[in-house]
Amino acid sequence: MTTIDLASAPQADPARRGRLIVYAVVLAIGLALAFAPFLFQDVRSSQVAARICVFIVLAASYDLLIGYTGIVSFAHTMFFGLGAYGAAIALKGMGPGWGAVILGGAAGVVTAIVLAVAIGVLSLRVKAIFFAMVTLAAASVMMVLASQFSDFTGGEDGIVYKAPDLFKPATKLLTDGDGKVLKLFGVSMNGKIAAYYFVFLSCLVLFFALMRIVRSPLGTVLEAIRENEMRAEAIGYRVVAYRTSVFVIAAVIAALAGTVWAVWLKYTGPETTLSFSIMIDILLMVVIGGMGTMVGAVIGVVLMSLAQFYLKDLMEVAAQSTSGVPLLPDLLEPDRWLLWLGVLFILLVYFFPAGIAGTLMRKGSH
């Protein structure tokens, strides 16, 4: 027994330190997002911050599938799209209002549940690779449907609509003595800030719900299924039922994130919700952050989003500042940003094989 203590003692410290680092980074990100409208006051930044919030929920709910349970699905954007299109169609048809958001969101969630149950029951028995193919097929069908039923969905152009009145830029949340919009720290307390905090708080609630789920007894069962499906069944867990349930839970959370996203964007189209490039983004975010860690999603999403939005700008600056040097400016040409993003991914995966959070926290020896 003493040999085990000796072996585990030196290893425990870096793991604890790693966990502290990860939680500190996540806390910092959380605070930055909580005060984003005050910290970054331009339009683009608020767009990036809102996207980060929504994608944290989307990536974290995907981590519940791929990281915790070991289910590989390519239909996550389909569920995201269902929630978004539900809200979009209702907002377009019924006009702006909370009734439309709730009704449309609920319709999206119900459709997501029905589809997730159907896919789960029909195909979670088969091998993982076949399940992945089934989800790929379902997601493709949904994309075709979205573009074909253009009367309903706006086709490739998508749908433009108005958000509830509360989120109009003209809405005055707080007024000063003269009846004008109150400014706090230079930020107008108008509908835009209400819209951002609607996104932030909804996503915070959803993310905490996910954190609670993975820490609940169910979370351990999911990990057990990932680790050793046969033994999980042998000690009395109905693996197919658990897999289906978690697939449904993840689908519901993705759909809710979609509804929030649709309300924020005031536009819903295939490119913002259903596309496979978003699916690949989510997958990369989870892998880079660390599968099966939940907090990894936060780190992965922030890194990817910042790279996607700002790498080009950074390279522009770098290319200009190195304009006198041969070759370098060509390499740093902003149009080559995807190349550098690719290099960045390869380096990250090489140095953090279990993802950033996963490697730092050494999930294997917790």
Next chain:
Amino acid sequence: MTAPSIETRDLTIRFGGHTAVNGVSCAFRPGELTVIVGPNGAGKTTYFSLMSGQLAPSEGAILKGGVDITRLSPSARAKAGIGRAFQLTNLFPKLSVLENVRLAVQARHGVGPRLFRPASAFREIADRAHEHLKATRLEEEADLPAAALPHGDQRKLEVALLLAMEPDIFMFDEPTAGMSVDEAPVILELIDEIRKDKSKTVLLVEHKMDVVRALADRIIVLHNGELVADGPPEEVIAMPIVREIYLGIPADEGEAA
């Protein structure tokens, strides 16, 4: 005699042209510890897998308490009180020792659909899990991942999982294989404890003859998938067919199948 707790009738399984278990009819009763012996590839582990549900028979039936369970899933059989420890260690490697056992306790006692309560808040479940760790002398290793345990401790954890399932029927598949001389008695004492509870049925695959002699109430012999002998220990050990099967095969040697 008490009614059988578990029974197989003409149980047969074929893999292609090979018949691994061939028409085995046998009944096991509560309060009885049956040791299953036989040479490598005799079908002992396969027979266990048929009873615990990992394999479906080609022919025949399995009854628990007189009810046909042949078509039940492994999880339904676990809920019905059939518990099995595996021969090749079969754990949740990245989860901690405590989590491994807690999973089995939780499967037995249930926690309901309470999604938002942390697992650590279920005190009773954790307390029971700790009891099983104590019984298998694994308390100090509770927070280590199962994969980090030495082989002997993994075998003990395998047994702890079976205890945590609180079954009526305990199936041990060479529980002490690969254990050190001072570890094995812990497990053998535990098995002896279970045997004293007259409501439990114990099935044990074991090669070590001293263990067989010490624990067995009854021995059955499988050979080429068939049941060739069944009776009290002294009688079975003395049978010519048993001597023939074991001729040249040291009785205490391990089995790979």
